[in-house]
Amino acid sequence: MDLTTIKKQIEMGMIRTTERFQRDMMLMFTNALMYNNSDQDIYQMAMEMYKDVMVHIEVHKLVHISHLLLRLSCMCSMPAAQEVEVRKSHDGQRSRG
Secondary structure (H helix, E strand, O other): OOHHHHHHHHHOOOOOOHHHHHHHHHHHHHHHHHOOOOOOHHHHHHHHHHHHHHHHHHHHHHHHHHHHHHHHHHHHOOOHHHHHHHHHHHHHHHHHO
């Protein structure tokens, strides 16, 4: 696994979730760490990139979760009839997008 392969898979729609992206990135880092000695540049770069990528993935997950929680809190505070209208509107947007 390498960055070019991951990029192509994203462009082709094969990687569609954060979890799949994270899994492929971890495979790439694991390979770099496993097949190179700790005193080699590639090993050090892989460790540095791993740390950076994990920070970005965790931030992405937190933002996604906070958006879901915000939507849920809005739905919980509105009357049931209004909630049905919001769901219909959201479902219509999802089917078009």
